[in-house]
Amino acid sequence: GxxxxxxxxxxxxxxxxxxxxxxxxxxxxxxxxxxxxxxxxxxxxxxxxxxxxxxxxxxxxxxxxxxxTSTTPCSTTAATMKPRLDYILASDVIWVDYLVPALVETIADLMHITKERRDSGTHHHLQSSSSSQDEQTTTPRPQPPVLLLAYQFRSTRSDQLLFDSLDQLGLQRKKIALDGENIDDQDSVYMDSQFRKPNLAIWKVWKE
Structure with missing residues (x-):
């Protein structure tokens, strides 16, 4: 938390x-x-x-x-959409393996990932039934938030469990450069060297 x-x-x-x-x-x-x-x-x-x-x-x-918001929706479309959430910020929230599945499920809820996609993976989700596709086209969804996860390596098991679970949801991820040297990388940031550690990383995770 x-x-x-x-x-x-x-x-x-x-x-x-x-x-x-x-x-x-x-x-x-x-x-x-x-x-x-x-x-x-x-x-x-x-x-x-x-x-x-x-x-x-x-x-x-x-x-x-x-x-x-206090704004009254001006249409049925606006009324059915969930309010926008831009980012999920999580810093050093994983320290025991058994909490990883619950965290990933919470992320999935916040990113509006369907139960079918969670259960079957991305490939099967793309082949979902026409009724499911119709529902998605008639029920608008906001752009899902981006997860910024400051993650400290503690065990290979935790790493594998976390990233395999995120991959199963079909999420994209990128390790953010912390030296600020790559000016062509819009996600690159500068972190003072005294705070950079080999076992510490910041990951950007998003749903396409």
Whole structure:
């Protein structure tokens, strides 16, 4: 989850229009205190509980309440679309293997990946029935968010479990260069050398 809230509050300080900080129930009061101490207010920064292993109601709360706008939809199309979520920021959220499947399923929910695609993989999903295709054409979906994952290597097993699970969803991924030297790479960033470590990487993960 959000942990100490540094990533979320930094995003807000850098101008993010709306930030939703999530963690398990017991961490929520401390996150609220940090929001107040840093003088942020709703709706720019909001805090809510999200347990990856029991997430259905929490995600509905995020979509229907926290991300909802006061603007009245001007058409049926606008009314049926979920509010836009641009990025999922996750920093060092994986430390035990058994949480990886729940995290990946939560990412899939936030990226609007269908159950058929999760169960069968990308190839089978592309051959889905005409009724499923009709449903997709009549029910508009927003552009799925991009996941930025700061990941610390801890074990080969965790690595394989995480990336195999993301591949199964048909997601694309790219390791972001942290030296800032490649000016042709729009994703390249500069991180001070004292913070760069061999076992630390930032991954960009997205759905095409």
């Amino acid at each position: 959000a942990g100490q809230g540094i990533v979320s509050l930094s995003a807000a300080a850098l101008g993010a229009e709306r930030v939703i900080m999530t963690d398990i129930d017991s961490a929520v009061p401390a996150l609220h205190r940090r929001v107040r101490l840093n003088r942020f207010q709703a709706p720019q920064v909001q805090v809510t509980a999200l347990d990856w292993t029991n997430r259905s109601q929490a995600l509905q709360h995020i979509w229907n309440d926290l991300l909802a």
